[in-house]
Amino acid sequence: MTEPAFIDLRFDRSLYAGPAIDEAVKVFAAHGEFHMSEETDTWVVKLRALRPGPARTRRLAHELANYALGLTVQRGGA
Amino acid sequence: MSAATHAPMDLVAIRPQAGTQAFFRHRQVGEHVLVTNFEGNFLLLTQAEFTRYATGSVAPDSELFTRLSSANFLRASYDVRKAAEAVKARRGFLHAGPNLHILVVTLRCNETCIYCHASRANMDRVDTDMSKETAEKAVELALRSTSPFITIEFQGGEPLVNFAVVRHVCEYAGRRARELGKQLQFTMVSNFSLMDDEKLAFLVAHRVQLCTSIDGPEQLHNAQRKLPTMDAHQRAVHWIRKINQRYIDMGLDPTLYHVEALLTTTAASLPLWRQIVDTYVSLGCKALFLRPIDPFGFADRTRLRLEYPRSAYLEFYRNAVDYMLELNRQGVQILERYAGIFLTKILRGEDPNFLDLRSPAGAGIGQLAYNYDGKIFSCDEGRMLHEMGDSRFLLGDVRTSSYRDLVGHETVRAMVLASNLDGQPDCVNCTYQPYCGTISTFNYKNQGSIFGRMRESSVCAVHKGIQDYLFEKLAARDPHVLATFERWTTHRPREHFVQEPTSSPTTSAPPVQSPAEP
Amino acid sequence: MQSSYPDIPAGLVAHDLTDAAVELRVDPAIYPLQAVYGAAYIFIDRCYVFLDRPAADALRVTLTAKSGQADVGALRALIGEFANELISCAWRHQITQDNRVLLETVTLQAIAGAMGPPSLDDLASFDFSDQGFDDPLGIAMSWEEKHGKKPPPATTSEPTGDTTGDTTGNPTSGHGVEEPTP
Numbered sequence: 001m002t003e004p005a006f007i008d009l010r011f012d013r014s015l016y017a018g019p020a021i022d023e024a025v026k027v028f029a030a031h032g033e034f035h036m037s038e039e040t041d042t043w044v045v046k047l048r049a050l051r052p053g054p055a056r057t058r059r060l061a062h063e064l065a066n067y068a069l070g071l072t073v074q075r076g077g078a
Numbered sequence: 079m080s081a082a083t084h085a086p087m088d089l090v091a092i093r094p095q096a097g098t099q100a101f102f103r104h105r106q107v108g109e110h111v112l113v114t115n116f117e118g119n120f121l122l123l124t125q126a127e128f129t130r131y132a133t134g135s136v137a138p139d140s141e142l143f144t145r146l147s148s149a150n151f152l153r154a155s156y157d158v159r160k161a162a163e164a165v166k167a168r169r170g171f172l173h174a175g176p177n178l179h180i181l182v183v184t185l186r187c188n189e190t191c192i193y194c195h196a197s198r199a200n201m202d203r204v205d206t207d208m209s210k211e212t213a214e215k216a217v218e219l220a221l222r223s224t225s226p227f228i229t230i231e232f233q234g235g236e237p238l239v240n241f242a243v244v245r246h247v248c249e250y251a252g253r254r255a256r257e258l259g260k261q262l263q264f265t266m267v268s269n270f271s272l273m274d275d276e277k278l279a280f281l282v283a284h285r286v287q288l289c290t291s292i293d294g295p296e297q298l299h300n301a302q303r304k305l306p307t308m309d310a311h312q313r314a315v316h317w318i319r320k321i322n323q324r325y326i327d328m329g330l331d332p333t334l335y336h337v338e339a340l341l342t343t344t345a346a347s348l349p350l351w352r353q354i355v356d357t358y359v360s361l362g363c364k365a366l367f368l369r370p371i372d373p374f375g376f377a378d379r380t381r382l383r384l385e386y387p388r389s390a391y392l393e394f395y396r397n398a399v400d401y402m403l404e405l406n407r408q409g410v411q412i413l414e415r416y417a418g419i420f421l422t423k424i425l426r427g428e429d430p431n432f433l434d435l436r437s438p439a440g441a442g443i444g445q446l447a448y449n450y451d452g453k454i455f456s457c458d459e460g461r462m463l464h465e466m467g468d469s470r471f472l473l474g475d476v477r478t479s480s481y482r483d484l485v486g487h488e489t490v491r492a493m494v495l496a497s498n499l500d501g502q503p504d505c506v507n508c509t510y511q512p513y514c515g516t517i518s519t520f521n522y523k524n525q526g527s528i529f530g531r532m533r534e535s536s537v538c539a540v541h542k543g544i545q546d547y548l549f550e551k552l553a554a555r556d557p558h559v560l561a562t563f564e565r566w567t568t569h570r571p572r573e574h575f576v577q578e579p580t581s582s583p584t585t586s587a588p589p590v591q592s593p594a595e596p
Numbered sequence: 597m598q599s600s601y602p603d604i605p606a607g608l609v610a611h612d613l614t615d616a617a618v619e620l621r622v623d624p625a626i627y628p629l630q631a632v633y634g635a636a637y638i639f640i641d642r643c644y645v646f647l648d649r650p651a652a653d654a655l656r657v658t659l660t661a662k663s664g665q666a667d668v669g670a671l672r673a674l675i676g677e678f679a680n681e682l683i684s685c686a687w688r689h690q691i692t693q694d695n696r697v698l699l700e701t702v703t704l705q706a707i708a709g710a711m712g713p714p715s716l717d718d719l720a721s722f723d724f725s726d727q728g729f730d731d732p733l734g735i736a737m738s739w740e741e742k743h744g745k746k747p748p749p750a751t752t753s754e755p756t757g758d759t760t761g762d763t764t765g766n767p768t769s770g771h772g773v774e775e776p777t778p
Binding site: 010011012014015016041055059062063065066069070072073077 | 629630633634636637640644645646647648649655660662664
Binding site: 172173175176223442485486494498500503506527529531533534 | 634638639641642680681684687688691692695698699702703705706707709710711712714715717718721
């Protein structure tokens with residue numbers, strides 16, 4: 001069985017709060033493998049679900065992004 | 079009868095010029111133009127008069143100038159002090175806390191209603207009964223309110239199912255209110271099917287105002303409110319007549335003291351406007367509240383079957399109220415409650431403190447709802463949403479929360495802000511803003527946020543449609559209609575229902591939803 | 597994203613049926629970011645929402661159906677409702693700024709009127725240990741303490757490093773996001 005592919009989630013730093021992304025990754029840590037890095041304007045989260053299947057990885061990415069957005073809004077923005 | 083259609087006014091052709099007018103909003107109502115100002119004064123102008131006003135060409139010695147000036151529509155003569163007094167009168171409710179305290183003494187109910195708002199439980203679910211201890215704690219919180227008037231409303235489920243707690247609350251709260259010097263009244267919303275002479279004797283002796291649901295004629299009522307015996311209507315009518323007779327026997331004025339009945343308007347109701355009005359009149363009811371169905375409780379699941387376009391509702395409303403006005407002309411006294419609320423604001427410059435039709439709305443600051451298990455919500459709709467699985471409007475618990483925790487809760491603050499029409503798109507420009515209100519829980523349930531979007535809100539459409547109708551009637555100046563409207567805005571307090579009145583309260587916030595009586 | 601809708605000006609909306617996603621390009625000169633946040637937040641319970649900047653002068657909102665499936669009409673309806681919410685939030689943002697004093701005054705009066713003064717019981721349970729003697733305005737501080745050299749501001753926490761597998765966090769903010777069940 002091949003390893004599931006990673007998805008890159010690229011969060012614009014002017015739109016998402018860094019701590020919100022940190023917190024979101026912690027919340028979903030049990031369900032996936034995450035590698036975090038930063039570029040000039042972007043937080044990058046490379047992720048894949050622990051259990052195989054591209055649909056699972058996509059869903060994990062979507063849930064993570066929603067969670068990060070929710071926390072960002074609750075903080076009052078980026 | 080539908081609203082008459084008139085060609086829309088051509089504002090471009092009028093070429094308005096700012097400068098002489100004080101702040102105003104305008105709306106075409108039939109062949110007139112309605113203008114309202116910041117403090118809620120209104121004038122109905124002809125299009126020619128509006129053109130003169132909007133272009134700043136009203137002659138100073140004209141009758142129109144006098145009318146505009148005395149109603150505070152002109153900048154040069156704007157009376158700030160008068161405006162401030164008017165705003166103060168309209169927002170008197172801001173100075174006192176919740177006066178409506180809803181006690182859900184059980185979720186159990188013996189009737190199965192196709193639109194049930196209350197998230198009912200079956201009769202074997204004794205675990206959904208409120209305990210006496212919980213009820214006492216709820217009463218203590220209610221009596222902490224800064225409002226000098228407290229109304230405790232028994233709801234369910236069917237409150238007669240847990241009558242022991244109703245009885246206990248009447249005795250306990252009555253005693254505590256006397257000790258604390260609070261004015262207290264009780265109301266109960268019941269289907270009456272479990273009423274008996276002993277319970278009635280207790281309720282009458284303890285001055286509990288009784289309300290029931292009547293959906294209209296027998297066939298419609300029994301199809302929508304189902305008992306195993308299929309005689310919900312007959313039972314309700316039996317007790318309505320018996321209770322009304324009891325009040326007469328006690329020497330109480332039957333035009334003031336009678337069972338209040340509540341209507342839920344479903345799709346099946348719409349063609350039956352005349353029969354519904356006739357049913358209420360025949361039962362001795364003096365008021366009918368033409369409430370549209372709402373999305374809470376089980377109603378949501380069956381909505382497709384029960385819902386209807388708001389235009390159809392407004393047609394129903396116009397037909398029913400036209401008929402009620404005709405009956406009044408013939409000497410029958412029957413009031414439409416929505417009209418009474420709006421007209422009190424429009425004609426009297428006062429707020430009757432109907433909690434869903436004020437700005438800001440009453441959730442948390444005008445009412446609190448106590449669930450059977452002691453959980454406390456901003457309003458009854460918030461409690462229903464909790465029963466549907468969404469606890470967004472949960473404020474606390476009778477065991478752990480202080481009164482100030484509840485009314486100062488961040489959810490209450492958010493709801494106050496969200497229901498203030500001065501912060502609401504569309505409402506800020508709406509001619510009806512001084513008389514209107516929005517409901518955060520309804521907006522949240524239907525549009526995803528407590529703010530909502532008024533242009534797409536069915537409640538907004540209903541409010542605008544009703545006010546259009548009322549202002550058309552005011553513009554028509556039929557003396558019989560104006561005399562009826564005058565009666566509909568004359569408040570007659572039901573002092574008998576106040577528990578052994580104490581000394582006069584020091585603040586002037588009126589009791590909740592105090593009904594105007596015809 | 598593959599196609600746009602004929603009833604919407606070109607380049608504003610596109611959808612992708614494979615991903616059940618629809619995107620809206622937003623001009624930040626018209627819609628302030630706070631309005632975009634407000635509208636986006638309202639939609640996170642019914643779809644997945646992602647924000648990015650495809651260009652320096654543009655924001656993009658991507659909505660993806662949680663079910664993973666949606667037809668053209670459903671995506672059109674979704675983005676249409678979002679656009680309505682967005683314009684409502686933008687206007688509310690402006691009104692709130694314009695009427696801030698009025699809104700705050702009424703809210704303050706409403707809450708204060710409802711709460712009333714604290715009772716002796718309230719005061720008895722009040723925590724006077726530290727919080728009551730905090731000095732947020734620095735009134736009790738000396739001039740030197742108040743205006744002297746300040747320590748460097750604390751750095752904001754940023755996402756760093758890798759997190760893999762075995763740590764679990766507790767969502768404490770409670771905005772109702774479902775956890776995946778892979």
